Amino acid sequence: MGFFIAFFTFLFYYCSMLKFNDFQLFHLDKVDSTNKVAIEKLNEYPHNFIVIADEQTSGKTTKSNIEWKSPIGNLYFSFVIKIPSQFNKFFQLISFISSLSIVEVIKAIDTNVDIKIKWPNDVLLNMKKISGILIEKYMDFAIIGIGVNIKSFPIINAKFPPTSLFDENIHIDKDEFAFLLANRLIENLNIAFDDNFTSITKQILPFMYKINQNVSLLFNNKIYSGIFIGIENNGAIKLKYNDTIQSFLSADLLKDNFI
Ligand code: BTN
Numbered sequence: 330m331g332f333f334i335a336f337f338t339f340l341f342y343y344c345s346m347l348k349f350n351d352f353q354l355f356h357l358d359k360v361d362s363t364n365k366v367a368i369e370k371l372n373e374y375p376h377n378f379i380v381i382a383d384e385q386t387s388g389k390t391t392k393s394n395i396e397w398k399s400p401i402g403n404l405y406f407s408f409v410i411k412i413p414s415q416f417n418k419f420f421q422l423i424s425f426i427s428s429l430s431i432v433e434v435i436k437a438i439d440t441n442v443d444i445k446i447k448w449p450n451d452v453l454l455n456m457k458k459i460s461g462i463l464i465e466k467y468m469d470f471a472i473i474g475i476g477v478n479i480k481s482f483p484i485i486n487a488k489f490p491p492t493s494l495f496d497e498n499i500h501i502d503k504d505e506f507a508f509l510l511a512n513r514l515i516e517n518l519n520i521a522f523d524d525n526f527t528s529i530t531k532q533i534l535p536f537m538y539k540i541n542q543n544v545s546l547l548f549n550n551k552i553y554s555g556i557f558i559g560i561e562n563n564g565a566i567k568l569k570y571n572d573t574i575q576s577f578l579s580a581d582l583l584k585d586n587f588i
Contacts (some may be wrong), residue, residue, distance in 0.1 A: 347410075347515045347522075353378040361387045362397075363407035365472040368467050371409065375468060380407040381507050389463055390475060397461055402480030403493070404503040408473040415425055419526040420466065421564035421578075424450040425533045426521060427462045427473050430513035432536050434506060435459070439499050441522065445538040448557070448566050449579040453538060457492035473514065477490075479503045481576070530560045546577055553577070 341396040353376065360366050360382040382405045388397030399405055400568065412420065415586050436445055445453045452460045463474040478493035480502065485491055494501060510565055534540055537557070545554040546568065555570025565576035 334509045345521050347377070347510060348483070349515060351377055352408075352511065352515075353560075355380045357382045359384045359386065361385065362389045362474075363405045364389050364463060364465055364472050367407040367409050367472045367474075368465070371467055371470055372473070374472070374560050375411075377411060378409050379507075379511055380409070381405065381464070381504070389474065390461060391463055397463075397476050398431075398483040399476065400481060402503065404476070404477040404479050404506055404510075406455045406475045406507050406510065408475070408511060410471050410473070410518065411469050413522070414469070416522065416526065417450050419562075420464075420471065420523070422521070422526050422562075423471050423473065424462055424464050425529050425560070425564065426514065427464065427475060428452050428532050429529070430510060430517050431462075431475065431477065431534065433517075435510065436500065438501055440535060442497070442499070444535045444536065444544050447538040449564065450487065451495045452496070453489055454492060454497050456489060457497075458487070459492060459494065459497075475510065476555070477506060480507060488555050526562070530562060530564075534559065546582055547576055548582055560588075 348482065355378060357366065357380065362385055363380040363382050363531065370378065384401050385405050386398030388399040390397050428446045431452045432444050432446060433499040435442055435545045443455050447453055450462045451458055460475060460477045465472045465474065478491060480493055480495050482491035482496065539557050542557060543554060544557045545552050551573065553568060553570065557566060557567045559567045561567055561576050565578045567574055567576050
């Protein structure tokens with residue numbers, strides 16, 4: 330009897346797990362934005378799928394007035410997944426699952442790399458920005474838009490300037506990277522759906538830039554300096570200062586929030 334219960338529990342769990350084959354792949358040459366294509370496609374195909382394009386003419390970023398430069402050679406990828414309604418409250422945490430998945434893929438290619446996640450979700454390779462993440466919600470779906478600089482990067486004057494994997498001596502084809510990334514996302518989402526998003530805020534800590542160090546955040550024209558001690562279950566950064574602990578949501582802060 331015990332065996333049958335265990336067997337059927339396993340079968341139920343296994344059948345409800347996401348697998349790579351559950352995602353239809355749309356590989357396109359040139360699009361305006363893979364996220365925009367994903368939103369259009371969802372209207373006629375409301376299922377899980379992945380859009381990859383060789384080139385984008387108007388890649389979206391988190392800032393409405395700035396485009397993601399998208400020449401041939403880099404990865405432009407939108408991973409579309411239905412979020413069961415009981416997990417809607419954890420939507421913010423999908424960005425951590427995304428940055429962790431990028432880090433894991435790069436670490437799997439080269440175990441010795443210096444790779445960090447700058448809260449909330451910038452991935453820094455040798456202290457330079459290697460990717461961009463834009464997560465949008467449409468119907469019951471999350472559209473996880475990810476750009477990875479595989480071969481080239483735009484020249485931008487920033488505190489953490491961009492780089493590419495190629496320029497950091499990491500050689501991988503964009504389609505191979507996409508395959509590895511999709512698999513990491515699926516694996517990490519399976520964990521999150523299974524443990525109610527409890528482990529992701531801890532899993533990500535070893536990779537967090539400035540964890541347990543002093544940081545300053547700009548909030549309501551005031552600078553808050555303290556020790557970055559962790560991440561809340563809603564994705565907020567936890568800062569300890571003057572014997573108090575205060576949390577800040579990234580939406581409340583300026584984009585370049587670490588001073
Ligand atoms: C950012 O750093 O502000 C986020 C940039 C996200 C860029 C990617 S490229 C693939 C996907 N499609 C888009 O239009 N944007 C995202």
